[in-house]
Amino acid sequence: DQQVKQNSPSLSVQEGRISILNCDYTNSMFDYFLWYKKYPAEGPTFLISISSIKDKNEDGRFTVFLNKSAKHLSLHIVPSQPGDSAVYFCAAFAQGGSEKLVFGKGTKLTVNP
Amino acid sequence: DGGITQSPKYLFRKEGQNVTLSCEQNLNHDAMYWYRQDPGQGLRLIYYSQIVNDFQKGDIAEGYSVSREKKESFPLTVTSAQKNPTAFYLCASSIDRMSLQYFGPGTRLTVL
Numbered sequence: 001d002q003q004v005k006q007n008s009p010s011l012s013v014q015e016g017r018i019s020i021l022n023c024d025y026t027n028s029m030f031d032y033f034l035w036y037k038k039y040p041a042e043g044p045t046f047l048i049s050i051s052s053i054k055d056k057n058e059d060g061r062f063t064v065f066l067n068k069s070a071k072h073l074s075l076h077i078v079p080s081q082p083g084d085s086a087v088y089f090c091a092a093f094a095q096g097g098s099e100k101l102v103f104g105k106g107t108k109l110t111v112n113p
Numbered sequence: 114d115g116g117i118t119q120s121p122k123y124l125f126r127k128e129g130q131n132v133t134l135s136c137e138q139n140l141n142h143d144a145m146y147w148y149r150q151d152p153g154q155g156l157r158l159i160y161y162s163q164i165v166n167d168f169q170k171g172d173i174a175e176g177y178s179v180s181r182e183k184k185e186s187f188p189l190t191v192t193s194a195q196k197n198p199t200a201f202y203l204c205a206s207s208i209d210r211m212s213l214q215y216f217g218p219g220t221r222l223t224v225l
Binding site (some may be wrong): 004005009034036041042043044045046049089095098101103104105106 | 117119122146153154155156157158163171201203205211213214215216217218219221
């Protein structure tokens with residue numbers, strides 16, 4: 001049972017345009033969400049997070065939106081740059097639950113020059 | 114220069130051999146984790162440890178074993194009982210179980 005779903009395995013955008021990566025979750029106990037970025041043969045690095053008490057968090061070019069009623073979050077990258085090309089993992093955490101980080105399968109973003 | 118180190122970067126073993134993957138952190142983190150990544154898959158939790166001398170099974174612990182004798186070290190042994198050991202293995206640590214996890218660079222294990 002996949003609790004965190006990233007339904008798009010890949011996404012391709014032009015440099016300078018917006019990239020939107022989507023993530024859906026099924027467990028209503030999740031109350032903290034993170035996005036990690038991963039380059040090939042490297043460990044993931046933390047990108048941005050959002051608590052369930054907020055619906056938006058912004059950090060430079062990166063914005064995460066959370067829609068609790070739809071159990072959906074999205075990562076917006078504006079403007080996209082070729083260096084953003086990587087695999088992006090959505091992850092969720094239930095502070096009052098199992099307290100284990102649950103990852104989606106990832107979306108491979110390619111930003112074309 | 115604080116961080117998480119995993120060695121070696123690439124590891125090759127023959128089928129039927131046990132192999133131990135190293136993970137060391139100098140971040141003074143209490144919690145440490147082992148994940149496995151397969152192509153097209155997310156990160157799946159193998160084992161985690163919240164404190165020295167204590168560890169719990171994750172979602173895919175079968176065929177793996179760990180130890181946590183020191184705060185900074187959390188080695189993972191891939192035993193011959195693991196049916197599909199070839200994968201990319203990632204170690205992570207966090208201040209405590211509720212905090213942000215930081216990842217090491219990973220070890221790619223190939224079993225021939």
